Amino acid sequence: MNETHLVWIFAVGFPLFFVAMWLLVTRVLSFVGWSKYLPAFAWDRPIPADARRFSWATMVIGRFPGGVSYKNAMNIWLDQRGIYLRPPLFFRLFHPPLHIGWDQIAAIEPRKTLWIKAWSLAFRRDVPILTFGGGAGQAIFDHWQARHGGRPA
Numbered sequence: 001m002n003e004t005h006l007v008w009i010f011a012v013g014f015p016l017f018f019v020a021m022w023l024l025v026t027r028v029l030s031f032v033g034w035s036k037y038l039p040a041f042a043w044d045r046p047i048p049a050d051a052r053r054f055s056w057a058t059m060v061i062g063r064f065p066g067g068v069s070y071k072n073a074m075n076i077w078l079d080q081r082g083i084y085l086r087p088p089l090f091f092r093l094f095h096p097p098l099h100i101g102w103d104q105i106a107a108i109e110p111r112k113t114l115w116i117k118a119w120s121l122a123f124r125r126d127v128p129i130l131t132f133g134g135g136a137g138q139a140i141f142d143h144w145q146a147r148h149g150g151r152p153a
Contacts, residue, residue, distance in 0.1 A: 023093070030094035033061035033068030033128070040125045043099035047084045051077035054136035056088065060118075062128040076136045078143055100130075108144045 054076040061068040073091050077084040082101040086092065100123075107122045111131065119137040121130045132140055 026091060026093050026095070029068055029091075034095050034098075036061070036127050037098050037100075038096065040123075040127060041098040041100050041104070043084065043097040047077050047086070047097065048079055048081070051079040051084060052139065053077050054134075054139065057136035058118075058133040059085070059136075060131040067128075067131075074136075076132070076140075078136075078139055083140060102144070102147050105144065108141055110141065 056072045057074045057076045058072055059070045059074040059076070061070075070087065070091070073087055075086050075088055082099055082104070085098040085100070087095045100121075104124055105121050106124045109120045109122070111118045111120055116133060117137070118131050118133040119141045121132070121140070123129075131137075
C-alpha cells in the first residue's frame with residue numbers, strides 16, 4: 001500500500017468510525033437511562049406550543065456515581081400538564097420524547113453541590129430519580145410548589 005491508499009482509507013474510515021461510535025454511545029446512554037422511563041412516560045404527540053422551553057438544560061438520570069448525565073444536552077418544556085423532555089437533534093436518536101405529568105411526581109428535593117443548585121424528582125412509579133439544574137430545575141420546582149399550594153415537596 002502506498003501513501004495515497006492510506007490517506008483514502010483514513011479519509012473514508014475515520015468518518016465511518018466516528019458515526020459508528022456516535023451511534024454506539026447514544027444507544028448505550030439510551031439503554032442505561034432513558035429507556036427506563038419509556039414504559040411509563042413515552043410521548044407520541046407534538047410538544048404543546050404554549051409550553052415554556054428551556055434549551056440545552058442539564059439533567060441527570062439516577063444518582064451519582066452511576067447516573068447518566070445529559071449536561072447541557074436536554075430540551076425541557078413545562079406547562080400545566082407537566083414536563084416534556086427531548087434531547088437536541090444531535091442526541092435524539094434512541095431517545096423518543098417523554099412526558100411526566102405533575103401527578104406522577106411524588107417529591108422534589110432541592111440539592112446543592114459546591115456552587116451548583118439542583119432539584120431531584122422522585123416519582124410515584126418505580127423509575128430512577130431525575131435531577132435538573134439551572135433555570136429549568138428552578139422552574140420545575142416553582143411549578144411544583146404552585147400546584148401544591150406553596151408547600152415544599
